[in-house]
Amino acid sequence: xxxxxxxxxxxxxxxxxxxxVVKPISERTFSQSQYMPDIxxxxxxxxxxxxxxxxxxxxxxxxxxxxxIMGTHEHGGSSESTYNAKNGFNLNYAEMVLSSNVDxxxxxxxxxHFSPEGVAIEEAYFTTTALGNGFxxxxxxxxxxxxRQNSQHHHFWDFxxxxxVNEAFLGSHGINEIGAQLQWVAPTETYLMVGAxxxxxxxxAMFGNAxxxxxxxxxxxxxxxxxxYIGYVKSxxxxxxxxxxxxxxYIYGSSRLDHLEDEDPHAFAGDSTIYAADLTVKxxxxxxxxxxxxxxxxxxxxxxxxxVDNAGTIDSNDLEKKQAGYYTQLVYAYDQxxxxxxxxxxxxxNDVTAQDFPEDLKRYSAMVEYHPSEFSRIRLEYNxxxxxxxxxxxxxxxxxxxxxxxxxxxxxxxxxF
Amino acid sequence: MKNIFILFLLPISLFAHLxxxxxxxxxxxxxxxxxxxxxxxxxxxxxxxDPHFIIPRPSLISKLRSADALIMNGAQLEIGWLxxxxxxxxxxxVIPNAPTFLNLSHQxxxxxKPTSVDRSLGxxxxxxNPHFHLNPNNILTLxxxxxxxxxxxxxxxxxxxRKNLQSFEQKWKAHLAQWQVRMKDRNGMKVIQFHDNxxxxxxxxxxxxxxxxxxxxxxxPSSRHTLSLIGLIKEQGPCCILHDVYHSTxxxxxxxxxxxxxxxxxxHDIGALDSVDSLVGLFDYLSEAVHxx
Numbered sequence: 001x002x003x004x005x006x007x008x009x010x011x012x013x014x015x016x017x018x019x020x021v022v023k024p025i026s027e028r029t030f031s032q033s034q035y036m037p038d039i040x041x042x043x044x045x046x047x048x049x050x051x052x053x054x055x056x057x058x059x060x061x062x063x064x065x066x067x068x069i070m071g072t073h074e075h076g077g078s079s080e081s082t083y084n085a086k087n088g089f090n091l092n093y094a095e096m097v098l099s100s101n102v103d104x105x106x107x108x109x110x111x112x113h114f115s116p117e118g119v120a121i122e123e124a125y126f127t128t129t130a131l132g133n134g135f136x137x138x139x140x141x142x143x144x145x146x147x148r149q150n151s152q153h154h155h156f157w158d159f160x161x162x163x164x165v166n167e168a169f170l171g172s173h174g175i176n177e178i179g180a181q182l183q184w185v186a187p188t189e190t191y192l193m194v195g196a197x198x199x200x201x202x203x204x205a206m207f208g209n210a211x212x213x214x215x216x217x218x219x220x221x222x223x224x225x226x227x228x229y230i231g232y233v234k235s236x237x238x239x240x241x242x243x244x245x246x247x248x249x250y251i252y253g254s255s256r257l258d259h260l261e262d263e264d265p266h267a268f269a270g271d272s273t274i275y276a277a278d279l280t281v282k283x284x285x286x287x288x289x290x291x292x293x294x295x296x297x298x299x300x301x302x303x304x305x306x307x308v309d310n311a312g313t314i315d316s317n318d319l320e321k322k323q324a325g326y327y328t329q330l331v332y333a334y335d336q337x338x339x340x341x342x343x344x345x346x347x348x349x350n351d352v353t354a355q356d357f358p359e360d361l362k363r364y365s366a367m368v369e370y371h372p373s374e375f376s377r378i379r380l381e382y383n384x385x386x387x388x389x390x391x392x393x394x395x396x397x398x399x400x401x402x403x404x405x406x407x408x409x410x411x412x413x414x415x416x417f
Numbered sequence: 418m419k420n421i422f423i424l425f426l427l428p429i430s431l432f433a434h435l436x437x438x439x440x441x442x443x444x445x446x447x448x449x450x451x452x453x454x455x456x457x458x459x460x461x462x463x464x465x466x467d468p469h470f471i472i473p474r475p476s477l478i479s480k481l482r483s484a485d486a487l488i489m490n491g492a493q494l495e496i497g498w499l500x501x502x503x504x505x506x507x508x509x510x511v512i513p514n515a516p517t518f519l520n521l522s523h524q525x526x527x528x529x530k531p532t533s534v535d536r537s538l539g540x541x542x543x544x545x546n547p548h549f550h551l552n553p554n555n556i557l558t559l560x561x562x563x564x565x566x567x568x569x570x571x572x573x574x575x576x577x578x579r580k581n582l583q584s585f586e587q588k589w590k591a592h593l594a595q596w597q598v599r600m601k602d603r604n605g606m607k608v609i610q611f612h613d614n615x616x617x618x619x620x621x622x623x624x625x626x627x628x629x630x631x632x633x634x635x636x637x638p639s640s641r642h643t644l645s646l647i648g649l650i651k652e653q654g655p656c657c658i659l660h661d662v663y664h665s666t667x668x669x670x671x672x673x674x675x676x677x678x679x680x681x682x683x684x685h686d687i688g689a690l691d692s693v694d695s696l697v698g699l700f701d702y703l704s705e706a707v708h709x710x
Contacts, residue, residue, distance in 0.1 A: 129512055132507075132509050133507075134507045135507055136507040185478060185482045185505070185507050186482075189479060191475040191478055193478075237476060287467035287470045287471075288467070288470065335637070337637055372636075373536075373635060374497075374635060375540075409536070414498060414501050415473070416505070417501075
């Protein structure tokens with residue numbers, strides 16, 4: 001019997017050598033395609049009309065909070081800007097998501113972020129699947145799960161841009177760092193989750209640990225990495241067809257912000273803390289129609305020394321920044337096809353040592369979405385941003401209209417609440 | 418001393434049941450019938466929601482966190498909502514491929530398995546039509562497999578599960594005979610649906626589904642498709658529109674107004690309508706609903 005099998009295999013091998021036939025996957029001897037991870041690709045493309053030219057936008061700032069928020073920044077050797085930053089067409093990204101079980105103990109996920117500026121590993125982490133007792137450990141590069149919006153990918157947001165306070169404090173990537181995350185779900189009837197993260201601490205908008213200054217002229221000592229610590233507690237309960245999800249978060253890390261090469265050379269070294277709270281309330285009318293109210297509040301305290309380069313001599317001054325803001329948004333899904341939403345952003349506290357900065361920094365947004373299917377979405381959005389100032393300290397009101405297309409192919413993506 | 422020991426043991430023995438999480442109410446009903454007092458079933462989805470689009474409320478994470486086992490429908494019906502809950506529950510007992518995880522679709526030969534899948538054909542289920550529990554004959558197979566599953570997990574009470582299964586089978590077979598008789602005169606009847614979720618029910622009783630109100634699976638009704646349905650209804654004269662409880666009946670009502678076709682609401686699970694509160698009740702309702710005349 002075995003011989004016949006062998007012979008027939010040989011015979012077929014000779015035959016195939018003459019006329020190759022592609023066998024079905026299940027019959028290919030060494031084919032491993034059954035082990036292919038789940039793959040999907042999500043593309044985000046937009047047409048944008050800003051009331052201010054691209055060249056002017058580059059230099060706009062939120063005084064005391066962030067410089068060049070709509071501008072390009074250096075990132076791992078390539079420059080990139082925030083989403084929908086340019087007038088005209090924007091290809092925000094084509095994002096490839098790969099995920100699979102590794103073995104009985106781990107699963108792995110990777111999100112590769114392709115943009116016209118290059119490729120970045122947005123996320124690549126393992127997750128334990130066998131720890132039990134409600135524990136889960138993750139390691140690699142990941143989006144921190146503090147707050148509400150930070151861990152969600154852009155295509156999941158209800159608006160084409162991040163909450164103003166999130167982006168102003170943490171930059172357009174949020175807290176997206178290399179490190180470890182431990183989460184525990186309590187064995188209670190009410191959902192209660194506690195998480196702790198230990199991260200490298202290189203967020204360029206607020207944190208950092210690299211030494212400032214050259215080897216022979218150290219301005220501020222570096223801090224040993226990892227230098228960013230995050231903790232959060234989330235809970236959730238239902239009242240009939242309404243789900244309520246509150247959370248509180250705490251972030252602490254060293255700050256080393258080096259802008260000595262900039263036009264206006266300065267640097268900051270110290271410690272920074274963020275206190276954050278978020279609340280999501282979602283009411284369902286049926287399987288497809290719902291009303292969601294989502295809000296996030298953040299307050300930061302940056303305490304350290306500011307260094308200013310005055311034509312070669314470094315002056316140092318104590319600097320403390322106490323700043324706070326929030327966004328609050330309401331989204332109504334009429335059915336599977338249509339959604340409308342409105343959002344209000346505010347940075348209302350801008351207390352910086354020895355300087356007087358404006359505290360009425362606001363943005364208003366409205367959007368309407370059409371979903372032809374679960375896998376495609378067209379969104380028309382309007383933003384009015386009253387938080388931006390030019391270099392002469394004059395307020396610049398920015399009006400933006402965006403038509404966004406978000407398209408997904410491949411494995412069926414399922415989302416968290 | 419001995420008494421104190423018994424006192425300590427008492428609460429444990431009171432709660433010595435298995436917590437079985439199940440995705441849909443019908444699975445809960447079968448599991449409860451087999452497991453009896455030895456299981457506590459935790460149903461994740463509400464019966465009146467679209468089974469494809471269950472909202473992954475965080476409270477469901479807590480339910481999975483403390484479950485001893487998970488039984489799901491499978492065939493990708495839960496693909497849009499269950500995986501993120503499992504990923505967050507941090508409970509090795511409810512992850513796919515665990516011995517305490519049961520995928521019911523593996524026990525059933527699925528119909529309408531597409532030979533090729535492409536999303537331009539809508540959101541097709543690559544493994545076949547997943548709404549197999551609506552053929553009441555399949556309930557017997559599912560009950561057997563749930564009984565085996567519980568016995569493997571809890572051999573101590575295996576005898577009880579076997580007995581419960583026998584008594585469930587006996588009663589169910591009596592009902593099957595009744596439904597068979599009641600449905601006999603509906604053989605060959607042409608129907609229209611919103612989504613083909615009654616495929617197994619139709620096959621069991623010889624109903625012929627000639628069209629769906631959604632132009633393609635998962636794609637909401639379009640005016641062009643609706644107009645073509647009016648033509649089809651006039652030409653083929655189907656008896657009725659069998660409509661699920663979770664989609665809007667607007668298009669169906671429009672069709673009824675234009676052609677005079679009868680609109681019948683067909684619950685898909687326990688709890689889909691307030692009056693449907695058991696598995697027997699579900700099929701009683703379905704077999705009665707198609708006898709509108």
